[in-house]
Amino acid sequence: MAEPQRFTAPLLQLQSHLPVYLLVPPAVVATFGSDQTFTVEAVVNGHSVGRRSISRDGEQWFMVLTKKHMEVLNAAVGDTLNFEVRETTQVPPDLQQQIAAAGLTDIWNSLTNADRRSFSEHIFEAKRPATRETRIARTIRRLRTKT
Numbered sequence: 568m569a570e571p572q573r574f575t576a577p578l579l580q581l582q583s584h585l586p587v588y589l590l591v592p593p594a595v596v597a598t599f600g601s602d603q604t605f606t607v608e609a610v611v612n613g614h615s616v617g618r619r620s621i622s623r624d625g626e627q628w629f630m631v632l633t634k635k636h637m638e639v640l641n642a643a644v645g646d647t648l649n650f651e652v653r654e655t656t657q658v659p660p661d662l663q664q665q666i667a668a669a670g671l672t673d674i675w676n677s678l679t680n681a682d683r684r685s686f687s688e689h690i691f692e693a694k695r696p697a698t699r700e701t702r703i704a705r706t707i708r709r710l711r712t713k714t
Contacts, residue, residue: 571653572598578632580644587637587644591621591628591652599654605680607652611640618655655680659690662703671710 576589599605599621609619609630616636621628630652632640642648666675675683686706693699 570598571651573649573651575647575649577647578637578642578644586631586633588629588631589648589650591630591650593628595652596621596628599680600676601679603679606655608655610651611636612642612648614640616640619652621652655684657691658683658687659699659703661699662687662690662706665703665707666710669707669711671707674710674713677713 572595574592574595576591578587578589580587599607602623604620604622606618606620607630609616611632616632616639619630619632621630623629630650632642637643640648666672678686686709690699690702690706693702
């Protein structure tokens, strides 16, 4: 899992009836290796705001904050806040090893966070070691078909 990414950004709002958002720096987005919307765990000024989507609008990436977040943070449009975002997907270590051994790391990294999370959670949910091994083998076969 990648290290948490830290940055500062001002809160923006195009019109009063639209949500408050912030622009996520391209260098931060690049560390997640995605070219489409992805989910992160976000901390703003030391307060967790849970899972948030980072979405794309043309060449810019943004994250929306809700009214409740704004109240908890005691923040207003125009304020510059400190952000920390980290990947939400935890990959089972044995799956990660099998992906690397099979030379499928690039394929795995090209998946969306939702797809990686789906594969990972399916393996985490296995109660018996044999079931877990079967699910890992099936995941490796499915990744190979994406090459």
